[in-house]
Every structure is written in C-alpha cells, then in structure tokens.
Amino acid sequence: MELFYYLVFGGLGAVVFVLELSKSNKDRVNTSPAFNAFKNNYLIVYSLMMAGDWLQGPYVYYLYTTYGYGKGDIGQLFIAGFGSSMLFGTIVGSLADKQGRKRACVTYCITYILSCITKHSPQYKILMVGRILGGIATSLLFSAFESWLVAEHFKRNFDQQWLSLTFSKAIFLGNGLVAILAGLFGNLLVDSFNLGPVAPFDAAACFLAIGVAIILSSWSENYGDPSDNKNLLDQFKAAAVAIASDEKIALLGAIQSLFEGSMYTFVFLWTPALSPNDEEIPHGFIFATFMLASMLGSSFASRLMARNTPRVESYMQIVFLVSSASLLLPIVTNFLIAPSKATPGGGISFGGCMQLLGFCTFESCVGIFWPSIMKMRSQYIPEEARSTIMNFFRIPLNIFVCIVLYNVDAFPITVMFGMCSIFLFVASLLQRRLCAISEKPKSQDWTPLKERDADDEELIDP
Numbered sequence: 001m002e003l004f005y006y007l008v009f010g011g012l013g014a015v016v017f018v019l020e021l022s023k024s025n026k027d028r029v030n031t032s033p034a035f036n037a038f039k040n041n042y043l044i045v046y047s048l049m050m051a052g053d054w055l056q057g058p059y060v061y062y063l064y065t066t067y068g069y070g071k072g073d074i075g076q077l078f079i080a081g082f083g084s085s086m087l088f089g090t091i092v093g094s095l096a097d098k099q100g101r102k103r104a105c106v107t108y109c110i111t112y113i114l115s116c117i118t119k120h121s122p123q124y125k126i127l128m129v130g131r132i133l134g135g136i137a138t139s140l141l142f143s144a145f146e147s148w149l150v151a152e153h154f155k156r157n158f159d160q161q162w163l164s165l166t167f168s169k170a171i172f173l174g175n176g177l178v179a180i181l182a183g184l185f186g187n188l189l190v191d192s193f194n195l196g197p198v199a200p201f202d203a204a205a206c207f208l209a210i211g212v213a214i215i216l217s218s219w220s221e222n223y224g225d226p227s228d229n230k231n232l233l234d235q236f237k238a239a240a241v242a243i244a245s246d247e248k249i250a251l252l253g254a255i256q257s258l259f260e261g262s263m264y265t266f267v268f269l270w271t272p273a274l275s276p277n278d279e280e281i282p283h284g285f286i287f288a289t290f291m292l293a294s295m296l297g298s299s300f301a302s303r304l305m306a307r308n309t310p311r312v313e314s315y316m317q318i319v320f321l322v323s324s325a326s327l328l329l330p331i332v333t334n335f336l337i338a339p340s341k342a343t344p345g346g347g348i349s350f351g352g353c354m355q356l357l358g359f360c361t362f363e364s365c366v367g368i369f370w371p372s373i374m375k376m377r378s379q380y381i382p383e384e385a386r387s388t389i390m391n392f393f394r395i396p397l398n399i400f401v402c403i404v405l406y407n408v409d410a411f412p413i414t415v416m417f418g419m420c421s422i423f424l425f426v427a428s429l430l431q432r433r434l435c436a437i438s439e440k441p442k443s444q445d446w447t448p449l450k451e452r453d454a455d456d457e458e459l460i461d462p
Contacts, residue, residue, distance in 0.1 A: 055204040102219045259373075259424065
C-alpha cells in the first residue's frame with residue numbers, strides 16, 4: 001500500500017486524538033449521573049444498531065456478484081431498497097408516533113435480522129424481499145431511535161443542551177469508530193477466516209439481537225400522538241400541515257434532502273473518481289480513512305455545540321459551502337491536471353491523491369452535519385409527529401437516489417459531482433435563510449393548530 005494512504009490516515013488520527021485530548025472546560029458540559037447513565041445506555045444501543053448496519057454495507061454488492069448477478073440485476077435490487085424505504089418505510093416509520101417509538105426500534109431490529117437471513121439464499125426473489133425489508137429498516141433506523149431519544153430526554157427533564165452531547169457522541173461512535181471496527185471485523189471474517197461473504201450479515205444479526213435485548217429490558221415506551229381517533233392518513237395530513245405552516249420545518253427538510261442526496265451519490269462515485277483507469281486502490285482502507293474524517297468532524301461539532309456561540313444555524317452555512325467546494329475537486333483536477341497514463345492495476349494518480357484529500361474534507365463535513373441536523377430537528381420538529389415528519393423528509397431523498405442509481409451510467413462523473421456541488425451550495429443558501437428566521441420569535445407551533453382552528457370557528461360562527 002502506498003505511503004500516501006498511511007500519511008492521510010495517520011494525520012487524521014493524530015488530529016482527532018489531539019482534539020479529544022485538548023478539550024477544555026468550555027468544551028465540556030457538566031451533567032448529572034442520571035443523565036450519564038441514560039446517555040451511555042443509548043450510546044451502547046445505537047452503536048450496536050450501527051454495527052449491524054455497517055457490517056453489511058461493504059459486502060452487499062460483492063455478495064450479489066458471487067451469486068452470479070450482473071450490474072443491471074444488482075442495480076434493480078438497490079433501487080428496490082431505496083424505493084421500499086420511500087414507500088413502506090415512510091408508513092412503518094410514521095406508525096412509531098402512534099404505536100410507540102420503542103416498539104418501532106424493536107421492529108427495526110427484527111426487520112433487519114430477517115433481511116440478513118435472506119442473504120443466505122441465491123434466489124433473486126428472496127434477495128429482493130431482503131432488500132425491501134432492508135429499506136423499511138433503514139427508515140426506522142434514521143427516525144425511530146432519534147425520536148425515542150428526544151422524547152425520553154425531555155420526559156426525564158434533562159437540560160436541552162445535554163441533548164447535543166448525546167448526538168455528537170452517537171455520531172462519533174456509531175458513524176465513526178464503530179464503522180471502522182465493523183469494516184475491520186468484516187474483513188477478518190471474510191478474508192482471514194474465509195467464512196464467505198454471508199458471514200458479515202450473520203454477525204450483523206447477532207449485534208442486532210443483542211441490541212433488541214437491551215432495548216426490551218431497559219427502555220421505556222414513549223409516543224408522539226397516541227390518540228385513538230387519528231388514523232395514518234390523518235397523521236400524514238397533520239405532518240403536511242406542520243411542514244406547510246412552519247417555514248423552519250420546510251427549510252430543514254429541504255436542507256436535509258439536498259445534503260443527504262449528495263452524500264449518498266458520493267458513496268456511488270468516489271471509487272470511479274479515485275481509480276478512473278482501474279488503478280489498484282485499497283477500498284477498505286480508504287473507507288476507514290473516510291470514517292476517521294467523519295470522526296474528526298463530529299469531534300469538532302461537539303466543541304461547537306458545547307458553547308452558546310456560534311449557533312448551529314450559523315456555522316452550518318460554512319459547512320455546506322466547504323462541502324460544496326470539496327466536491328468540485330474532481331472537476332478542477334480534470335481540467336487542471338493532465339490525464340493519468342496509469343495502466344490498470346497501477347497506483348493512485350496525483351489527481352486521485354488531491355481528490356482523496358477533498359473527499360476527506362467532505363466526510364469531515366458529514367461528521368459535523370449529523371449531530372447538527374439532529375439538534376435542529378429536536379428544536380423545530382413538533383414532538384407529536386416527529387417520526388412522521390422525519391420520514392417525510394426522506395421521500396425526496398429516496399426519489400433522488402433512485403434516479404441517480406437508474407442513470408448512473410448516463411452522465412460523466414464530473415457532471416454528477418457538479419450536480420452535488422450545486423445542491424450543497426443551495427443548501428447553504430437555505431441554511432442562511434433558516435438562520436435569519438430562527439432568530440425571530442416563533443409565530444406558530446403545530447401543536448396548538450387544532451386550538452387555533454377552534455377559536456377561528458368561534459369567531460366566524462358566534
């Protein structure tokens with residue numbers, strides 16, 4: 001492996017170590033023992049859930065190829081997963097507000113375990129069922145757990161600022177350290193122990209089973225709107241009213257869709273960008289480097305959110321601008337650096353090295369984005385429909401990713417990166433607008449909408 005990869009990985013690791021070691025009292029938040037016990041319990045569960053997810057990621061495509069399926073068939077399986085997340089996942093995730101968030105988290109574990117079991121069959125129809133189950137589970141992972149955490153945090157009367165601490169630690173562990181360890185563990189199972197490409201899925205099912213046991217034994221149930229007279233359609237209508245009546249919620253949803261759409265597109269593009277001539281690159285090590293960069297971002301975010309200034313609405317404008325610039329690098333290097341004459345199997349080019357640094361910058365922005373968007377969602381999304389609205393936000397995201405997957409070969413890679421860069425720039429503009437209106441007093445909340453409607457009716461019909 002080339003020295004360059006070790007230098008980047010070592011440099012990022014050193015910066016993360018220094019950041020964590022040099023935290024002062026201003027960067028730390030004084031909390032209570034009760035909160036620390038609550039936070040640690042959630043972090044253990046969240047880390048187990050993310051381990052179950054990260055173990056599968058690097059081996060899904062590879063498993064399908066070992067079963068003899070081509071790029072077209074595999075593409076349809078991936079589209080089915082995102083389509084399932086958009087359709088069925090939105091419905092199942094929205095039920096969490098009415099049926100209970102703890103129950104939804106347990107459903108995530110069971111659904112994902114069943115999805116892992118389907119990977120043992122080479123039959124296409126069974127694999128398709130597995131992708132559909134995986135899509136449902138993904139929607140629950142990114143809505144039910146956060147909804148349960150926010151509701152439980154305030155139900156126990158913990159300080160609102162402490163919620164940011166849990167968010168940043170969850171991303172640092174679940175989306176950083178656990179991702180790296182999961183990648184190494186999966187590599188150990190498949191390559192070192194020669195257990196085959198299904199082994200990581202079996203290991204993921206084990207981690208999920210441990211997680212569901214902890215949830216059942218230590219979590220209490222909480223709800224959004226448990227009223228018996230509100231069906232699923234009414235929940236969707238109420239969530240739509242909440243988004244339409246509060247510009248902050250609408251802006252937050254647009255920002256999230258633009259950033260996450262660009263992020264998921266980047267997942268499909270970074271490999272061909274770094275090896276345009278089929279250069280030999282260490283995919284697993286580069287993935288671990290990206291996760292380390294994400295840890296750097298979440299560590300930096302924890303410092304920012306521990307202080308009253310700058311506000312999250314303010315510094316996220318800069319984060320989106322930096323992420324937009326970082327994804328322009330493939331276009332810049334394409335024009336400024338002479339095309340590489342490397343032969344297939346050779347090492348990474350100079351342009352690839354520059355792009356790798358830019359991609360690490362983007363992943364650092366991803367590390368800042370997750371805890372920051374979680375904090376903003378906890379502030380602006382009404383508790384009564386938190387899961388429903390969060391799944392609404394994922395609908396345009398899943399549509400966008402399905403379109404990209406379907407047309408991934410139709411456009412040059414520079415066009416795709418340029419599109420993502422534009423989306424991120426638009427996100428920065430929307431974030432600027434959100435920052436401006438968030439400083440004003442909140443004019444309306446979704447919670448009292450029914451009360452206001454009743455008052456209006458009394459005025460019209462005395």
